Every structure is written in structure tokens, then in C-alpha cells.
Amino acid sequence: MSATLRRARSVTSARRYAVYDVFADQVLAGNPLAIVFDADGLDDGAMQKIAKEFNLSETVFVLPPEAPGHAAAMRIFTPGRELPFAGHPTVGTAVALSDGGQPTDLSILVLEQKIGLVRCAVSREGDAAFAEFDLPRLPxxxxxxxxxxxxxxxxxxxxxxxxxxxxxxxxxxxxxxxxxxxxxxxxxxxxxxxxxxxxxxxxxxxxxxxxxxxxxxxxxxxxxxxxxxxxxxxxxxxxxxxxxxxxxxxxxxxxxxxxxxxxxxxxxxxxxxxxxxxxxxxxxxxxxxxxxxxxxxxxxxxxxxxxxxxxx
Missing domain, CATH: 3.10.310.10 (Diaminopimelate Epimerase; Chain A, domain 1)
Structure with missing residues (x-):
């Protein structure tokens, strides 16, 4: 690695990310979702640029929750703007956060979104994970x-x-x-x-x-x-x-x-x-x-x- 590249990386943060295929039980199907973990320190403009860089329909940024007992706060960006709520980011993020914990047959998570609190349940059968959430707002x-x-x-x-x-x-x-x-x-x-x-x-x-x-x-x-x-x-x-x-x-x-x-x-x-x-x-x-x-x-x-x- 060149000295220039090492210096460039030293002034940025290294953040974990994952890509999940959502609303499908196998890879390379469904809707791909980028999830950036440990998103503290990113402002709105940076999040928008990163979402455009991934160029998927949505990118999620995971932040510490405001309330104890909640799993995380999350912000959702398309390549063009932020959304207050979206379904496949909710399902994908719930599964990703569940993947990061101790494997259980059923996990209950509360996610803080711009629209409000979203309650999710994640269940597993073998390697497959299924997440379901209550609509935070009725149609x-x-x-x-x-x-x-x-x-x-x-x-x-x-x-x-x-x-x-x-x-x-x-x-x-x-x-x-x-x-x-x-x-x-x-x-x-x-x-x-x-x-x-x-x-x-x-x-x-x-x-x-x-x-x-x-x-x-x-x-x-x-x-x-x-x-x-x-x-x-x-x-x-x-x-x-x-x-x-x-x-x-x-x-x-x-x-x-x-x-x-x-x-x-x-x-x-x-x-x-x-x-x-x-x-x-x-x-x-x-x-x-x-x-x-x-x-x-x-x-x-x-x-x-x-x-x-x-x-x-």
C-alpha cells in the first residue's frame, strides 16, 4: 500500500458494512440493501454521498438508540434523498442486527426511525432468517x-x-x-x-x-x-x-x-x-x-x- 493511500485512510474512519438481499431467501434475488454500521460522526451530506456511492435503492446507517432497550436508531437514504420509513431496510436491518447477536429462534427488536418506533420480530429456521414488523403508520x-x-x-x-x-x-x-x-x-x-x-x-x-x-x-x-x-x-x-x-x-x-x-x-x-x-x-x-x-x-x-x- 502506498504512503499516500495510508495517509488518506488514516484521516477517515473505518466502518463496517454489509449487503443483504431482502425479501428473498437466497442471494442474488430480492432487493439488495447496504447497511453501514457504527455510523456515528456522519452528517446528512456524508450519508447521502455514501448512499449514492453504493447506488442501491436504499442504504441504512445504524446509530446508537436514544432510548435504552431499543436495538438501534437507523436512517434510510436512497441515492437521491432520505426516507422517513421503508420496508426492505427495516427487514434487512432487523436481520443484520439479529445476526450480530446470540442466535435464537426468535428475537424482538425495536428500531428508531424518522417515522417513529418500529417493532420487529426475527425468526430463524436453519440458515434462513425472516423478519416481520408492525406498520408504524396505517395506510x-x-x-x-x-x-x-x-x-x-x-x-x-x-x-x-x-x-x-x-x-x-x-x-x-x-x-x-x-x-x-x-x-x-x-x-x-x-x-x-x-x-x-x-x-x-x-x-x-x-x-x-x-x-x-x-x-x-x-x-x-x-x-x-x-x-x-x-x-x-x-x-x-x-x-x-x-x-x-x-x-x-x-x-x-x-x-x-x-x-x-x-x-x-x-x-x-x-x-x-x-x-x-x-x-x-x-x-x-x-x-x-x-x-x-x-x-x-x-x-x-x-x-x-x-x-x-x-x-x-
Missing amino acids: ERLDCEVDKASFAAALGLGAHEIGFENHVPQLWTAGVPYVTVPVAGLDASARARCDGALWAEIAPQVDGIIADAYVYCRETVGHDCAFHARMFAPYLGIPEDPATGSAAAAFAGAIHHFDQPGAGSHRYWIEQGIEMGRPSRIRLEIDVEGGAITAARIGGHAVKVAEGTLFA
Whole structure:
């Protein structure tokens, strides 16, 4: 190693990092997530630059918790901006922190996020780890006046391909806003392409944030899945995301609104990332009482695919 490189490294911090594939039970599938441990001393600008360096859909920075008994505080950055909450970073970080402790069949963790406290449970069967978390905010429907023809144009589809049964486009958020866009089936889903410039013109904004496109249909590839989905977020620097827990959280509202499940607990598997060659499976559970969602949970597997040292 040259003297120049040694001097450069001596004035930076060496921080552990790992990359996990989330919402998949094998490597090189699901949604990759970078996790930077021991992130003390990094300011907002440094975190944003590091997230851009990893260039994954999200990068997590793990910090000491503010409250005793909590596992960690975490901040979540896309290549373009910080998020208050996201699903695959929550699942991946919960599994990673559990990996760092004593192996147990079940671990309960509380993570501090910008949106609030997120309670997670991590369970293990052999080498596979599965994490599930309670939604910190239940889905809320917001006003959306854009017609389906405009959404169809932005997605490269015909207006007749938007919607199925009683499902129509709506705007939902459970911390991050999404336009949930139902399409006729797998063929329409496979042909969808998001025109970032056009989407930015027509998509609604929530607190200054452009809502991303969550395209879904009831036709699926996996026989045990209830929905097939794709998510496009050009505004965040993410042309397409292979698995999106925050979108599934918002989508819980659309499922309840259109399908009107009865009282009790309802489980749905959502497949995503298939068109990208990154097959993912997200488990969504919704508790319904008195015609309303009273609680919901997102779950999925996560596996470590890489680890190393970040000099920043």
C-alpha cells in the first residue's frame, strides 16, 4: 500500500458494512440493501454521498438508540434523498442486527426511525432468517385527481389496460406516498415503462414529495401469491425497485378499500422484481375490525451477500 493511500485512510474512519438481499431467501434475488454500521460522526451530506456511492435503492446507517432497550436508531437514504420509513431496510436491518447477536429462534427488536418506533420480530429456521414488523403508520387514502389515461400514458400503456374489477388508481401513504395503479394482468405489467419526466408532471405530491408508481395486478406467476407488483421511483433515482415494503404498506389500504375483507386477520403474499430478474416475496398481513384496518404487518426473508469496510 502506498504512503499516500495510508495517509488518506488514516484521516477517515473505518466502518463496517454489509449487503443483504431482502425479501428473498437466497442471494442474488430480492432487493439488495447496504447497511453501514457504527455510523456515528456522519452528517446528512456524508450519508447521502455514501448512499449514492453504493447506488442501491436504499442504504441504512445504524446509530446508537436514544432510548435504552431499543436495538438501534437507523436512517434510510436512497441515492437521491432520505426516507422517513421503508420496508426492505427495516427487514434487512432487523436481520443484520439479529445476526450480530446470540442466535435464537426468535428475537424482538425495536428500531428508531424518522417515522417513529418500529417493532420487529426475527425468526430463524436453519440458515434462513425472516423478519416481520408492525406498520408504524396505517395506510391513509389521499385525494388524487389525475385520470387513468394520464397514468397510462406515463406508464406506456393504453387507458383500457388501467384497472381491473372495481380497482382504479388511487393515492395511498403509510409514511411514503404511492399511486397504486391496477393493470389488467401480467402482460400489461410486463410492458409498463415509467416515463420519469411525464410522471413528474402528472403525479401528485405529498408534503413536497412526488408519489411513486406502484403497478399491480391480481394475475400472478407464483401460485401462492395474491398480487403481482412493480414499483417505479425515477424521482428517487430508482428506475425500478425489485421489492418495496413501504409500497406494500400503502397498498394494504387499497386492498382493504376495494376487496373489503371481513373481520379478522388476512395474509397476502405479493411477488415483485420478476421482470428485473430479482424475484421477491413480501408478506402482508392486515387485521380488520369494524370495517377498518386496526393493524398491519410486513414480513420477508433476508440473507447476507457481502460484507466489508467503508473508509469514510
